[in-house]
Amino acid sequence: xxxxxxxxxxxxxxxxxxxxxxxxxxxxxxxxxxxxxxxxxxxxxxxxxxxxxxxxxxxxxxxxxxxxxxxxxxxxxxxxxxxxxxxxxxxxxxxxxxxxxxxxxxxxxxxxxxxxxxxxxxxxxxxxxxxxxxxxxxxxxxxxxxxxxxxxxxxxxxxxxxxxxxxxxxxxxxxxxxxxxxxxxxxxxxxxxxxxxxxxxxxxxxxxxxxxxxxxxxxxxxxxxxxxxxxxxxxxxxxxxxxxxxxxxxxxxxxxxxxxxxxxxxxxxxxxxxxxxxxxxxxxxxxxxxxxxxxxxxxxxxxxxxxxxxxxxxxxxxxxxxxxxxxxxxxxxxxxxxxxxxxxxxxxxxxxxxxxxxxxxxxxxxxxxxxxxxxxxxxxxxxxxxxxxxxxxxxxxxx
Ligand code: FAD
Ligand code: DHB
Numbered sequence: 001x002x003x004x005x006x007x008x009x010x011x012x013x014x015x016x017x018x019x020x021x022x023x024x025x026x027x028x029x030x031x032x033x034x035x036x037x038x039x040x041x042x043x044x045x046x047x048x049x050x051x052x053x054x055x056x057x058x059x060x061x062x063x064x065x066x067x068x069x070x071x072x073x074x075x076x077x078x079x080x081x082x083x084x085x086x087x088x089x090x091x092x093x094x095x096x097x098x099x100x101x102x103x104x105x106x107x108x109x110x111x112x113x114x115x116x117x118x119x120x121x122x123x124x125x126x127x128x129x130x131x132x133x134x135x136x137x138x139x140x141x142x143x144x145x146x147x148x149x150x151x152x153x154x155x156x157x158x159x160x161x162x163x164x165x166x167x168x169x170x171x172x173x174x175x176x177x178x179x180x181x182x183x184x185x186x187x188x189x190x191x192x193x194x195x196x197x198x199x200x201x202x203x204x205x206x207x208x209x210x211x212x213x214x215x216x217x218x219x220x221x222x223x224x225x226x227x228x229x230x231x232x233x234x235x236x237x238x239x240x241x242x243x244x245x246x247x248x249x250x251x252x253x254x255x256x257x258x259x260x261x262x263x264x265x266x267x268x269x270x271x272x273x274x275x276x277x278x279x280x281x282x283x284x285x286x287x288x289x290x291x292x293x294x295x296x297x298x299x300x301x302x303x304x305x306x307x308x309x310x311x312x313x314x315x316x317x318x319x320x321x322x323x324x325x326x327x328x329x330x331x332x333x334x335x336x337x338x339x340x341x342x343x344x345x346x347x348x349x350x351x352x353x354x355x356x357x358x359x360x361x362x363x364x365x366x367x368x369x370x371x372x373x374x375x376x377x378x379x380x381x382x383x384x385x386x387x388x389x390x391x392x393x394x395x396x397x398x399x
Contacts (some may be wrong), residue, residue, distance in 0.1 A: 006035055008160050009156060010318075012162070013162045013164055014171050015163070015290075016128070016289070017045070017308050018290065023164060025118055032318060036126040046109055046112055046116065049107070050107075050138075051103050054111070055135060059075070061312060065118075070114055074106065076105040078104070081205045082207070084255060085208070085375075087333055092387055092391075093388075097381070098389050103393075104204075126320075129149070130147045133145060135163070138175065140285070143157075143161045143357050163288040172286060184277070186272070188358070189213070192229045192270045199223060209355050209374060212252055212357065214299075216228040217253065227249055274295050275297055276294060277294045287330075290303075297349065299348055300347045300350075300352075300390070310341075317329035318330065318331040347391075
């Protein structure tokens with residue numbers, strides 16, 4: 001039977017982002033069937049430029065799952081990060097402070113490509129360009145996903161639905177009113193992100209506090225640099241020709257003895273900053289994971305890692321249920337995930353608050369507090385350890 005003919009499965013997964021694809025592969029490795037429905041086409045999903053920082057736990061899981069070959073070859077392992085303020089850099093050594101842990105720089109779209117490759121090789125069903133996915137019957141034992149594919153109306157009967165369809169997806173709104181409570185903050189700024197074809201100007205990431213706003217230096221490879229600038233939340237990208245972007249980056253990153261290398265800009269985009277959590281993360285036979293159920297502001301680099309942490313818990317719970325009929329882990333899914341979600345939420349909020357220029361800070365009071373906090377983080381081992389252990393990712397047993 002080809003992927004397009006399947007009408008029944010154990011787990012119906014909506015969304016082929018990191019959450020849906022990792023879940024699908026973990027289930028496949030345990031002999032549990034799933035169908036993944038994705039509304040975009042394959043080229044779009046594989047080309048979408050987003051996250052770049054993988055925690056140690058995320059890397060270990062991808063390797064264990066057998067999708068880490070290219071990651072091991074091409075990923076850039078970092079053992080520290082620079083915090084820059086007042087025109088000076090201060091290094092936070094992750095390895096010294098966390099017992100040898102670090103992060104790996106590897107683009108989210110590369111993770112997604114590796115996972116799609118593994119899914120197709122396993123001949124497990126993954127449908128691109130599905131339209132109008134409608135989850136139904138999630139309070140019953142046999143939920144259904146209705147959708148259109150290649151012009152035809154289709155119906156997929158499932159035992160469980162996994163909503164991995166991101167913040168703008170449809171699954172979260174399939175629950176009755178009042179079943180979830182939402183908590184959120186929007187921040188009065190966004191990030192303008194670029195990819196430039198130029199060798200990174202530093203070996204490690206640089207988080208930069210400046211009176212004109214936050215800036216971040218990251219990378220994708222020895223030939224490609226990723227840079228971000230704090231901007232208006234609804235910034236019009238048309239107002240940012242390449243020369244203006246470089247000028248602003250040079251100003252914010254100013255530091256004696258250091259210069260920013262320029263190269264052709266091949267990608268530009270604006271991302272809003274938001275914190276959002278839905279509780280619980282499940283209702284009946286619907287389980288939500290990743291951005292579908294929580295969003296963190298990008299400053300802590302936690303979104304992708306949280307998505308992976310959720311589906312690791314969900315996969316284990318589903319395996320227990322399908323193979324042993326034991327529902328305990330599934331019932332406790334939200335309770336198991338939420339402590340990590342809120343700790344990551346706190347870290348991302350803290351990093352965001354410490355680095356960004358606040359538009360209502362008329363007399364510079366907040367900016368002074370930020371400088372005091374940054375100085376403390378860079379001079380106190382205890383404070384630096386707080387940043388380092390959260391950045392590399394809390395150990396599974398700690399949350
Ligand atoms: P998504 O990646 O959003 O995937 C959801 C999928 O569902 C998509 O493929 C979408 O097309 C599909 N979909 C949506 N609606 C439907 C529907 N109705 N039917 C079918 N399919 C649907 N995180 C980090 O950890 N580290 C970082 O360094 C980092 N940097 C970031 C930088 C930027 C600029 C941005 C925007 C985000 C960053 N993040 C980072 C966050 C990270 O990208 C997200 O948290 C991550 O993509 C979440 O994965 P997901 O699978 O839950 O959701
Ligand atoms: C990147 C993104 C982040 O949000 C971050 O905190 C660090 C790096 C990146 O895209 O490389």
